[in-house]
Amino acid sequence: MLKYILKRLLMALGTLWVIATLTFFLMHALPNDPFTDPKLKPEVKQALRVKYGLDKPLSEQYIIYMKNIAKGDLGTSIKYPGRSVSDMIKQSFPKSFALGWRALIIAVVFGIFFGVVAALNHQKFLDYLSIIIAIIGVSIPSIILGPILAYLFGVQLGWFPVTVDKTQWSLILPSITLALSSLATISRLMRTTTLEVLGQDYISTAKSKGLSRYQIVWKHVLRNAIMPVITVLGPLFAALITGSIVVEKIFAVAGLGEYFVSTITEQDYPMIMGITIFYAALIILSILIVDIIYGFIDPRLRIAGKGGK
């Protein structure tokens, strides 16, 4: 297991390096650089380029940047002078994360619940209801859901604030907006896997043993049906992270997603690199963690692993 984790970690580092390199050269392929303001005098521009090391040849810049990254230094922002990229990330990421983990919990808890309820009532009213909810969930994009929720529950009914402030209450609408499509994905997956498990022989055995419906569902069905859902958690988390860019815009959250879009359009090189590497690392890490957890949870994999060595 340890060997496996080490191997995966090394691969993750390699992936990160490829991503950083690709981004670096793509970014510098942009026709402009951060100092395109026509009001700036050419001498000033040149001085600024020298200050940020942009006058050096690209390959040299690349080597310098990679050395700095290896030391854990992401550089300083050009657009927000004097502020280091890691500080900016430290400041804005918690706001995105606050939305992200709430959305993840909403999506997982309700998604599993709807999926199991649907499968247990196969081809009955509740099943169709949850299928409809799931399809609506994937059909209404967050760019539409967000404003409509904000209008209905924020403006008309006045239950929730329209923009995110310091209260917990204000995070509910954006979290739901962010969660809905993932919720739909999970509930569809959960419905399929639960139906599969319900058809297995060991469920018939459990029934014939005289176990109660509750025990069968809780001990046999849920534990087996939940496995595939765990595997999609990693990519799902990644989807939530990128999805939050839109939600942050709708509900005026000063999170990392907001910065991400603005830094790219402003061509703030160190910020683009920093946020990209951060995002990529986050996604790779979350997928890795899910894979490792999966190995621990699924007894079949555990036994197979031991048997193999």
Add this chain to the structure above:
Amino acid sequence: MTNMQLDQSDFTHVGKNLKAAGEIKRPSLSYWKDVYRRLKNNKVVVVSFFILIILIIMSIIGPIITKSLYGHTYEKQNLAEQNQTPIMSNARSITLISNDVFKYEEYIPNYRKSKIKFKNVQLKSAGKLGFKIGNQADESWQGDKKEYELVIDVVNTDTWVSIVDKLNAEGERLLAQDPDFRGIEFAKKGSNLIIETKGEKWFNKTHWFGTDEFGRDLFTRLWEGGRISFFIAFISVFVTAIFGILYGGISGYMGGKVDDILMRVVEILMTVPDMLYTILLLTVMDPGIKPISIVLIVTGWMGTARIVRGEVMRLKHSEYVVAAKTLGADSKRIILKHLIPNTMGPIIVDMTMMIPKMIFAEAFLSFIGLGVPVPYASWGSLANQGAKIFRQFPHQLLVPAIAISLTMFAFNLLGDGLRDALDPRLRK
């Protein structure tokens, strides 16, 4: 249960009927005929299919209809007709002009101020309470230039009930004086004061879905946007599928080292946040239909490649491929003639599911301001525009929102139906 008594006399020997046994009862169905038959019987699929056909046809002919009837084009502005709604009304606007009487927490007007709500009102003191009904500047929709003043005096003994009565009585007096006033109604519901003016309502005959903030016809813009959104979605899915099939097919068929390398590349590309490359690529190229399609292709082909590879891996050791190899078929022939046709099922499902994703991605890009440039319309840019003034003019978001959601809905249902129909295991 009772035990049944059976003896031999209950049964008769019918004998063999070789002719009947050899008869073909049902016409033999090829795979695709069978798929078609199952699709035809699936009501959800048929309905979604027709919804999509209608949406696509409307995208093609919609702009032509309004152009020939009224001369609307997607870019023609008419500032005299800005922000019209599909259902027009000549109800007058309400403005608070003097208020000594009450405090309120929030003032919520509807888009034309013909209905306003004061939230959590509280009586303050006696004095004047006055409203202006109508506004000369709103002539275009209220039909005339008339303005009225509705003022009452509130004394210390007045309660909310008597104040509302006084206001309504004053309204009726104004209406009796001049029928053009059209009437007004005051009501206190809970702690809110709600005021609504009356007027006739009629369907907007020249702008069926209303207009936007520049007076451009939304019906025309919606279907013009449909052209662009569908075009981007179809072209990207098509190219994505071709590239994905080739990449996945080669990877799966070759296996070994080649497969390892190709799939590692896919894995790495898949962990990169799509958004990043999308935005970077869009800033390198000038905004328009072409860069958006390229971006969607660049970020979308990996999924297809993986599916195809999986299918090819599964099929390449099957008997008929081995047979073809034994007969001396080369790789090209095996891939093109045997493997790809047999992986068509999952690929078609994947493509159907990709289209709504592409439409969504396009909408997403337009929403963050990287979509088609003005004055072009796509569904995403319409939704983006509508979302900004959603509180005043909900129809400007709802019109593209319904179109996007309906399309996604129909494609998703169609994809589900196709998946069921293409899966031979579910054959009845």
